[in-house]
Amino acid sequence: MSNIFRELLKKVGSGNHTGENLTRAEAATATKMMLLGEATPAQIGAFLIAHRIRRPTGEELAGMLDAYDELGPKLQPIASVRPVIVFGLPYDGRTRTAPIAPVTALLLAAVGQPIIMHGGDRLPTKYGLPLVDIWLGLGIDWTSLPLAKTQQVFEQTGIGFVYTPVHFPLIKTIWEYRDQLGKRPPFATMELIWCPYAGDAHIIPGFVHPPTEAMFKVALGLRGMTKFTFVKGLEGSCDLPRDRTAIIGLSTPDAPPEIERLLLAPHEYGFTTKNVALSSTEELIAEIQKVLAGQPGELMQTALWNGGFYLWRSGICPDMRSGIAKAEELFTSGMVAAKLQELIQAVTSASQKSFQHTY
Known part of the structure; x- marks a missing residue:
């Protein structure tokens, strides 16, 4: 048993008054x-559930991110005129609505906006559809690449994916606790603003509960992240809804930055x-392929809605309407589909070289 950890556990688990x-x-x-x-299983389980009940502070999230920085992977800086976007999406995936983030990533990369995503396989508590399964359905297997090869693909295509089971295996034990507890611990909040990139980054996490924004702002501010x-x-993803007004918080150029409401x-x-409902993975992939082919449909509407926003937010387009028009042009011209083929070739080549090196 760790006496050091026990003292930390006592602080978070002593109730409202003490x-x-x-x-x-x-x-x-x-x-x-x-x-x-270094902590015992009993200590870890107690800490995770006590911390969830009490809720983390922004300062605590910053400390958790510090630990991830020290122990976890990072893709190295690439030459880019814009900060690299890091999408923070829930690791336990989607169960109700069709994800569009991989399509958004392809769209942005097609016009020179680099983007990084991170995550793993089907994970608790939702065991929803993860990003890696969508990418795999599109012909891209991120799971077989060591970090150095992922870096190579990122440099070539402007898209990177940090696959945590391979690139950050230390967090596997936390997922086992999360499954047994049946609840998301504060790690789930921290993951959304984790930045596995060593260069200038623009962090874009999704959220559900309004107080989460304030925690995000404090944590990122303490770590000097201003975009x-x-x-x-x-x-809780970065995908804009269509069934309601999208509520968005934008960083201001102030020092320190404030949240501007959009x-x-x-x-x-x-x-x-x-919103487009999520059915089977196969049906989703088929609909995504139609979007990449420039065909109209409900998922294309979702792709244009999100693509327009992110093209504007990246500074590629001056406003939402021009961003939406630009997104439609990129899909119908085949540029997004071409980016997918470029990515498939880069990942396939990196995988083959990795396999040859291993054997």
Whole structure:
């Protein structure tokens, strides 16, 4: 048993009257001790559920991110005129609505906006559709690439994917606890703003509950990260909803940055106000292929709605309407489909070289 960890556990688990918040350094220490197995299973389980009940602070999230920085992987800086976008999407995936983030990534990369995503396989508590399965359905297997090969693909195509089971295996034990507890611990909040990139980054996490925005802002501010976009998206993702007004928080150029509120109503831009339901993975992939082929449909509407916003937010287009028009042009001209083929070739080549090197 770790006496050091026990003292940290006592702080977060002592109730409303006697409990205390962890300092940033203490949160980093607790996170490292859990990832490295220096705390006992009983201590880790107790900490995770107690911390969930109490809710983390922005300072604690910053400390947890410090630990991830120390122990986890990072893709190295690439030459880019724009900050690299890092999408923070829930690791336990989607169960109700069709994800569009991989399509958005292809769209942005097609016009020179680099983007990084991260995640794993089907994970608790939702065991929803993960990003890697969507990419695999499109012909891209991120799961077989060591980090150096992922870096190579990222440099070539402007798209990178940090696959945590291979690139950050230390967090596997946390997922086992999460399954047994049946609840998302504060790690789930922290993952959304984790930045596995060593260069200038624009962090774009999804969120569900309004207080999460304030925690994000504090945590990123403490870590000196000034470019962010917070999206109250579908199932906590970065995908803008169509069935309601999109609530978005934008970083301002102030020092330190504040949150500027943006409300986007789909009907004001000519979109129908409904989300595309998620059916089977195979059906989703077939619909995505239609979008990449420039064919009209409900998922194309979702792709244009999201693509227009992110083209504007990246600075590629001056406003939403021009962003939507540009997104439609990129799909119908075949540029997004061409980016997918480029990515398939890069990943396939990197996988073959990795296999040849191994054997």
